Amino acid sequence: MNEPASVIAVLLTEKTRRMMLDDAAVTQLNSLGQIRWPTSATIDTADVDNLLEGATACLTGWRTPPFDDATRQRHPQLALVAHSAGSVRTLIPMRLFEEGLRVSHAASKIAASVAEFVVAEALFAMRGIHRLHHQLRTGGEWLDVRAAVPQRLLGARTVGIVGAGYVGRAVMRLLVPFGCRVLVVDPYLDEREAAALGVLCTALEEALAQSDVISLHAPVLPETRRMIGAHELALLRPGTLFINTARAELVDQAALLAEIRSGRIEAALDVFDNEPLPPDSPFRDPALANVTISPHAAGHTDEAHFAQGQAMVDEIGRLLRGEPLHHEVSRSMLDRMA
Structure with missing residues (x-):
């Protein structure tokens, strides 16, 4: 009997999703498991909780609402936050790192x-x-x-x-x-x-x-x-x-x-x-x-955005296959990261 497909939550607004994921990345993401997409143009904290229900991994980015300290307790099965932007400091509380939640980011692609x-x-x-x-x-x-x-x-x-x-x-x-x-x-x-x-x-x-x-x-x-x-x-x-x-x-x-x-x-x-x-x-x-x-534009190119999204789709695939992550943020790295 086949095991049920892993649930992957996409915590990106529609605007951010179009900016970060090209057609190839969406196709690859769909091949990895059951993808749970937002149903509205914006995402609030309640949407985050609903989307994370039963999810093994999630894809986050600009405009994703910050997690709170109790996120891990509400979603103990969540294994990876794949952040398609750079800094995770305001997204993921320190406590969640200490509780074993794995986090990757796409800062190197920017x-x-x-x-x-x-x-x-x-x-x-x-x-x-x-x-x-x-x-x-x-x-x-x-x-x-x-x-x-x-x-x-x-x-x-x-x-x-x-x-x-x-x-x-x-x-x-x-x-x-x-x-x-x-x-x-x-x-x-x-x-x-x-x-x-x-x-x-x-x-x-x-x-x-x-x-x-x-x-x-x-x-x-x-x-x-x-x-x-x-x-x-x-x-x-x-x-x-x-x-x-x-x-x-x-x-x-x-x-x-x-x-x-x-x-x-x-x-x-x-x-x-x-x-x-x-x-x-x-x-x-x-x-x-x-x-x-300039309007905080230095990191914003089409090529970089799609590379950021692709990197995190690849990272989710590695997690699900049990392979080493390439862009993981460790707790010790946070002391000297943006």
């Missing part, structure tokens, strides 16, 4: 998109492309515009990377072939790993003082929250490009705004304390020609 975004921001800033465009569009004379906008070669610059996780390492792998001198700030990166990556380990203040470009990729932890304030920003040399595609909480926003308004540095900001960024936010001020802003 890294390439963020890394390309960071390098694009650096290239645009070094060559002043947005300034050239604006000045020509507003009537600037051809040769005057070219002479007025400094042109710098990215490969000749020193770049400081704060955080050597998935994204930080992806940025390093793109920058090193340019010829950049890359300084990395991360207490968990040792000299041997740094040498293999072609980068140098350094302290935060040294990286800030020596770099032409600073890019943040650290997680938000008690020791990193507002780690960069007025003192640290003052260490930046005039003309330094400050990039934040990680989390706004890493930086004192008032101090950053003051530094941008001074005109001393340039900035490329993808994350903010308040998102969506309010219409009256000072960061939207058109007069701030030395800052580019």
